[in-house]
Amino acid sequence: MSDILDRDAIDLAADLEAGNLSAEEVMRATLDRIGEVNGRVNAIVSLREPDALLTEAQQADESKRKGWMHGLPLAVKDLANAKGLRTTMGSPVFADQVAQSDDIMVARMRAAGAIIIGKTNTPEFGLGSNTFNPVHGATCNPYDLTRSAGGSSGGAAAALACRMLPVADGSDMMGSLRNPAAWNNVYGFRPSWGRVPSEPVGDSFLHQLATNGPMARSPRDVAALLDIQSGPDPRQPHGCPVEPTLPGIETDVKGRRIGWLRDWGGAYGFEPGILELSEKALGHFDDIGCIVEEVPAPFAAEAIWESWTTLRSWSVAAGTAALYENDETRSRLKPEAIWEIERGLAFSAMDVHRASVIRSEWFKVAAGLFDRYDALILPSTQVWPFPIEWRYPERVNDTDMDTYHRWMEVVVPPGLLGLPCLNMPAGFNADGLPLGLQMFGRRGADASLLQIGHAWHAATPHFRAKPSVLTAP
Template sequence: MTDLHEKSATELVALMTAGELSSREATRAHLDRIEAVNGPINAIVTIDAEGAMQRAAEADRRFAESGPTGALHGLPMTHKDTHQVAGMRSTNGSPAFAEHVPDRDDLIVARLRAAGVVATGKSNVPEFGAGSHTFNEVFGTTTNPYAPTRSAGGSSGGLAAALAARIQPLGEGSDMGGSVRIPASFCNVFGLRPSLGVIPMPGERNAWAWLGRVGPMARTVEDIELFMRAASGPAAELQLQAPLDASAFGGEAPADLRGVRIGVSRDFGLGVPVEAPMLAALDRAVAVFESLGATVEEATIDLSEADRVFGDTRAIDFATGLGALVDSQPELVKPEVIWNVEKGWALDARTLIETTAAATRLQQRVRAYFESYDLFLTPGAQVLPFDATLRYPSDVDGVESMTYLDWMRSACLLSATGLPTLAMPAGFSDSGLPTGVQLSAFHYRDPQLLRVARVFEAATGYARTAPEISGDGRIVQTAPAFAGAHDHRDVE
């Protein structure tokens, strides 16, 4: 088969479990694809080709003896470089861990291995996953397959670029302040930030941490659901277990969206600046949802205290996880991380108590919103993919960025709510750059959210538009003609 790189994870696994494709063949095609297209985008930064082929051979041997090894039998996959893979260089994008080789897998990697995944390497990240632009002093910058001079987003930017470039169909990202959703928007793929604990993410130093999530990224919603069935479920390491079973993911999608109530906000009710092309993408999505029968009205969750909840909680998490390193070796850590850690150390008891109260009020407002609406639709990012030589955008639509997080506020505000949120492709700008939207549901309604997304995906097909890659593997700028390739009028 010569088109394996275009197939979804669901299709590849089906072929392998039917005995029509071996894991060795799939893995060889995956490694060949990395060699062919990775150079210009720098998405994959560590490759274990020999080990991957050995693991694929073992998957084939076990299949011959006893059948499929799991829900993701034989599927080749690189892992995010902030996730520890036993025996494989895992750097966190930091000079402090440039040669680090862990002796055990993180829980998400262990679950994917148990589901049958063949680990092949690591995808690039910003240092310690901080910020939504993927660059670091160990491996350099990851760029966008649709425009190789532009950012791929972050911190799961290496994975997003690999998905868009057809290096692999599925992978695990993580998301504290948009690290799944912004790169998904930038690279024309889907990315899910699940409800708390649905995919367990145990904290080594804070068992009660709630802001960060592990979530899948893929080119199809069906693959997102496949991942959730493979990786969700209870974990002994968690203090509380999520009230959602892995078997809930999938099932039949509705024929249309009649009866679904969607609130939409262009500025989150807070005057958040958003570039015009991203607002145009939101308008396209609204038109699609309306054409599918949904009721769409301008409405927003009251997010007036979300900035505080996000900012203080993130600072606590950074000081908890990286405070010792910053205190002992600040010269090895980028300034944005130092700033976040120092903010955490500066929080006093009164501030923490007031932030906890603010988080409680925020949840009351979330519940009030969902008494009237089923979903919340917002811009996928505030900006288009920007110049990859920048650390972060200096302004958004003329509004100056005071910190490296300001341009990510569209994602951070939703992180503060804890809601399950899916980033979805929303077509292309007039300049040919990908755009996206975010769709949020109430806590633990992740399966319903994904079923609605499948209806939207079927009506649009935005993610099927691949970046233009020349015969010699060179990735070139996407043509502006793509801007109208999937206009909402196509579904009216």
């Protein structure tokens, strides 16, 4: 029965609709897999009682279909609210917080028929591309249990790799849908900012860094889930009607131009083997008829970093300052959160303005690049999955990291601009650790990127390699 878990979510959904499978069968297989694997990986947390889940699956079999996700199991990233489940955000401050309602994205997935089985693990407040926290512990990489699964959607990516979920949701401020996808050999998609709304809490105009989005084991499933998550929320100013991405995903991409940014003119350091394997993987674009050209660094990397760290700390502080100002809750925050908050509180309005001017200048330069290229490519990570006991890499090659997140600087250029960006599995090193490439385009080019990703998926073998936690005796 577990072989059904290897299948794409859309294929599972088609069999459920045709009556070739039941939601109860899928749920039993899912719970069996979680029982076999999750104790070693720790990707799914706050799992609901199996009997209740099986009952809900039986009810799905007996009821009218709500949408393509009808009867499929789903665990929600533990930064989002799912009614009746804990939303800990990995923080001891919220360890016992039970959600009273669904967030917008969760409500949309539930309305499409998904059965919410639990949550997926995340770092505290989603800060840091390493999934560990004092509430639920660390999520291990299923390709090497001694290594990190990345973050902050590390639990989601590891659960997908282990076939404990058919699709997953995540969120991305600084690579959180891309870094863990790369390290778990799955697809993670950061949508154009505003396409998938977050919650209408606090300011809805100023902060444009973080977004929710989909993860899956194929671009087709990514598109299907993105179409469920997408669409404006009338309470928020920036969203607009969007065209679905799934219907047009089967498209000839021959002749599309891809710009390879490599190491951004030497600005980004990469551990040995990453650039070499990335360039080898670029050869797959030849197989689908795309044209790849190397592109020199288009903008000063240090200016992008300055803009990013200012706007990020300002955003983090805006959302968590109340916890910092309370002596009791401040004592329970991790050092990285305190560092971000203190930086954010110290900025003046003109500091933030200057950072946004840099962002605006980079946006104009990027727009010119997209007049020549359909997409741009960078590696998704600068380092290989590191030992699970590390908080973060303190050095990349011979360079000391001056912040807890500098080792992920390569994800910043598209994230700062709110551009759509797809992590694509790109192969493995000699130790069997996965690598990913991030492909990004102009705002609104979500469908175009997924078309290229779909063609790439058909031409590459990387996604077929199962993690060692499923293959080792």
